[in-house]
Amino acid sequence: MKGMIGIVVIVFSLVVLGCGSAGAQEAIKIGIIEPLTGPAAYDGQSVVEGARLAEEEINARGGVLGKQIRLVVEDGKADPAESVNAAEKLLVRDQVPVIMGAWASSATLAVMPVMKKNATPLLVETATSLKVTDPPSEWVYRICSNSAIDGQLMEKYLVPTLGFKKAAFMAANNDFGRAVVTFWSEAVKKKGGTVVLTEYHAPGEINFAPSLTKISTSGADSIIITSDIQTASNIIKQTYEMGLTKIKRLVTNGIPSEAIVKLAGVEASEGVLVHNYWVPFAPPKGQEAKNKQFMDKYTAKYPNKPVDKYAAFGYDGIRVIAQAIVTARAADPVKIKEALKKTKVDGLTGNIQFDDKNQARPYSSVSRIEKGKPKLVVRLN
């Protein structure tokens, strides 16, 4: 009993010590919540790396409002509870006036109420759930796309151009997968196509032979695949192994082509269509030079890592925030929130400006993998 109390006392004093350790800083702090550990760590780190490039660039130009900016990064583990903790830490300990994050939709949805209650704006960089901006929150701005926008954009191409008349869906059984199925199905149906089959899979599933066998006998002429990188690559690999290469295959939501080629193999990925957001080979028109500069800098700093959309969104996100702070003329949460409404940035990921739901319309495209290399098929906007 005595020993236990001893430990409790030690722990409590650690808490108290920990509380007092926050000191004043000159720089303007920007909070970032990303998964730095766990299965999503690779992507989360990409966002942070992109953000760091923007930080360097901005500080090299003299910062904003005459001050340097400083990123304060917390690990949200792509988990709601952890992300909320991270948000609280950033808001209370570091008193950041704005946060970018929290990568996963579930984590972002959990962080949103905290932002509202602390009256601090959140810039959402990668979370695609519709619920993030619908219903809109005055404290939440999003620079990445959502499934409703994607579905709308794809309507013009999916059936008419790409010929997805009898589509089958293979989607992750989560908010993201289900939202894509809903809106892309609409896009198919509106142009006279039919959805033959929808197969949901659990996260982490590896064996798709049963679903693919079902699809092969269903008469589908195309498969729309929505999942994470490894699962999508696995599905592509298995479509090939099941001899389903005559069926058109489309991978949604910016899964990088190089990863598909690397994981599924050159043979299996031949002819696969990929729905991209930012991609290195096809930046939005007018951004080519800026894009090359970004790629060069990134490759110089992180030589072993290919540039991906997460880095680009991280980079753009910080630029948007810096721009908003300049417009606000103060590192004040409420002023930054107001400023974000008016902020316009010609970003790598598209021309960023927010609509009445605080949603930007990022650029997207469709490319086809030929002999292991992606070729641009169509720019969507």
Add this chain to the structure above:
Amino acid sequence: MLTEVLQQVINGLVMGSTYALTAVGLTMIFGMMRVVNFTHGEFYMLGGFFAFQLTASLHLNYYVSVVVAILAVMAVGFVCERVLLAPLRGKSIDTTVLVTIGLSIFLQNLALLWWGPTPKSIPLPFSNTPLQWGPVVLTWSRILAVSITFGLIVLVHLLIQKSLLGKAMRATFQEKDAALLAGVDVERIYAFTFTLGAGLAAGAGVLLGSIFLIYPSMGNIAILKAFIVVILGGMGNFIGAICGGLILGVTEGLGAGFVSSGYKDAIGFVLVILILMFRPSGLFGKARRL
């Protein structure tokens, strides 16, 4: 319809045989040592990563890599057994379970630090183009996986049935004290069993890793499946594990194909609960009190 059934059954048998390979090692460790080994999934994962490292980075021949990877994991298994499980021999089962869970977390996160979270794919020495036999499609890697699986299983079976070591293993399994009296070095048998079990898990990891992808958390789903199979076949039942693996593979295939893929994984868990409640010694075991 018939071709679809046939294809689904074949899919199921391919998956099922690798389930069986993973489960055989697990069931052996359980039957012999009464240890529920949660580290099994990590041995499976390490098998895949070692093979990847050998083929992709050191450019070793694929088949050589498979063997070396299995041996390497066996070495890891041996060390774990000696250092962590041997001191706990005869102690509460709960403690050993928690230790293997701790080890599983440790190894998985070590792999995450070492190889990173991005999935890897093992380069294969042959083209994986589909082979069409009438209505049925298969690939060389799957045929290879099934053949190696059954090769390994037969090998282990012969080892247990024919060799002196196998006889000692069976004696230890049936009556530990009697085996001790008969001069069997039970400690050595335990170490060997655990090492062999780890090797079988690694074999499954290499083979499935060649068909699918390799990533640090790949053991999580593998061990769940292996547990299901072990319970289906009866804990400690070698033949039961093989049949259980095939049954699970085929039911999953047919269930996903003709019921709903959403409930594919649920099928296994329902089977487990039913078996535990009504036939705890497994489908093939003699009914006995637990």
Add this chain to the structure above:
Amino acid sequence: MTEPREKLELLTVRDLDAGYGDAQILWGVSLGIAQGEIVGLLGGNGAGKTTLLNIISGLNSPKTGSIHYLGEEITHVNTYNRVRSGITQIPEGRQLFPGLTVRQNLLLGSFSLADKSRVPEELDFVFDLFPILSERQKQLAGTLSGGEQQMCALGRGLMSNPKLILVDELSLGLAPVAVERIVEALKKVYREKSLSILVVEQDVHLCLELSTTAYVLETGHIVKQGPSEELAKDPQIRKSYLGI
């Protein structure tokens, strides 16, 4: 149904067959224990003594045959309900809860008492009987010596205020002094509490000395029964068990 007897029958075992799987261990075993009687059960290793005892206490179940207790059939009654109705087993090898304290072990003995207000009284009785247990109350039972453990086991059995106690291998692995000490206590309990005792024992001297009636069990069959004094004179028994 029961034929008239001189003494009131407490427990009657009739025609028990029992075994594990194909191995039959008991063959048509019958025995009776009257109220206030000490019955001895003799037999060598593997004769089936412990199996019989476990069937009486309900830990094992027989294939055929019946057990009556206080005129009611209890063949299929659960162990814990038998304990509640007053049959308590002092298991072989003591089987205390080694991780619990002596006191907790004793209290567990009183678990089946409906009226828990009697617990302090029973506890005092046990401590009176074995003062050493009182000193060691807070010690873990696993740390006691063999003799002390046997005392604790006996004390624990007494805590349930039983009508019948089944004592399995009282003397097993104990020093003669300790055995003597416990036998004395058992006799004292028998006098003061007027209960019935079934003593299962390999030590034939001890068993016949303690009991009034005895049975001899050999490879699952009752081969002899009768008053202990007579059995002690039986030449065959003297030869095979007493080594005379």
Add this chain to the structure above:
Amino acid sequence: MAERDRLGRKTTAGGAWATRTVFGVLLLAAFLVPLALRGYWVRLLANVFMFGILAQGVNIIAGYCGYLALGNILFFGLGAYVTAVLMTHFGVPFPVAFAASGAGAVIFSAGIGLLILRLKGQYFLMATLALSELMREVISSLDITGGGRGLTLPMFTGGAATVNNFFYYLMLLLMLACTFCIWLIDRSYLGLAFKAIKFDEDAASVMGINPPPYKTAAWAISSLFTGFAGSAFAYWMGYIDPGVVFEITPSIKMYLMMVLGGAGTVWGPVAGALFIELVSELAWSRFMEYQFLIVGSILILTCLFTPKGLMDLVGKKFTWSLFTKGIRENKI
């Protein structure tokens, strides 16, 4: 004046005065924390208390009864989903949903417990694991639970401080209630029966204990508090999906806390939760990538060397023989 409880033990020892004072001060401090500290720390402590509840949940079934319910997170998820479904689809207020979550968990555990609690050791462990995975699969596929999509709960009304304080006190009170419950059990015949079952069920039945009802009772109490914690968690987070509330990691973490603090003790699991959560927050934030390596190592080392919990080591000299003794006496 020493009082005696039902088992005749003294309830106040002679030198317990200082302990009681320190304990009282700590309790008072715990109640005053939200006045002194802001959001993040209040939240962090509330999270610690939540893990305290979960660790106490496994303490009852595993620490006292010896049944390794590895899938206990099942009741956490169940509680969370009962609350979420009732609040979103039926507009039920939180207190009612909260009560319903506890009731739901108890009914489920009692029903299923009667069936699977006759399984022993590793078989029971497997069954609970399979049950929790099955529950996750079913909830991921049902419409009413939103499937894999998850559910967004109605927002808690009030400012940031109010929310944090509300859940802080809710978790604190739940943890105290749970601990009080265990304290009562520990000093009663019920606790004695649990411990007897843990050591040997046959021997327990020779004592007149009928194990099934006791085991079921233990699991029901365990699930009640775990379900409550899940309910509070769902409302606190405002959004749940199957991946979040059925994750296996917390299940393992709560075992670690229980073992580290001392299985089968009244305050051990709470101390374990405090230790693991706070130390991981304060010390390991620098070694973020290594934190699970550390968790795994601590679990192994605790099981090997101090199976009775960290408290067992306090006040003893750290010698090798102490470690080997730990291995010899292993029983969690």
